[in-house]
Amino acid sequence: MEPADQQDRLDEDANRRRRMAERLATELAHAPGGRHGVGSDYVASRAVQVRLSSAVEARAALEEAPTVVSVGRPEDVGQVSGSGGVVMYVHGGYFDDWSIVFPVVPFTGLILVCVDDLGDHCMQVHDDSPEARQAVSDLHAGVVLALENRRKSIGDGSMPPDPVPLRDLA
Secondary structure (H helix, E strand, C coil), X not given: CCHHHHHHHHHHHHHHHHHHHHHHHHHHHCCHHHCCCXXXXXXXXXXXXXXXXXXXXXXXXXXXXXXXXXXXCHHHEEEEEECCEEEEEEEECCCCCEEEEEEEECCCCCCEEEEHHHCCCXXXXXXXXXXXXXXXXXXXXXXXXXXXXXXHXXXXXXXXXXXXXXXXXX
């Protein structure tokens, strides 16, 4: 395969992953009956439960997402609001290799991580170990702070405005 063909394939995989993550966020935000953290059949059919300790990509997404929220491009960060709450999606990684989706209002602890290699599925961090609980708590605290930093950067003109303003969680 030629390098240009490989890049096209990578771009196609990344675009598919990003679309899936954004649909997952929409499905969670518009949960049946407004039940927070409960998704549709689409969400249930896409999520594969994993332990954080066995999913390197999930760990990277949890650790890196607050930085992307704070300084990432507008197309890499978004929120969807609906009867199921406010759900955030973040696309990131050094090579744009993951997307993470999670309810932020209310923060339920549900974490979905999409990576190109999983095709039409995503990882649901399903782990109640102290390490996993701390990582999920750190994600929430980091995102709250990152949204405030993002708002300030947009306000002082050092960052372009988001097409749709993100809800501040502080």
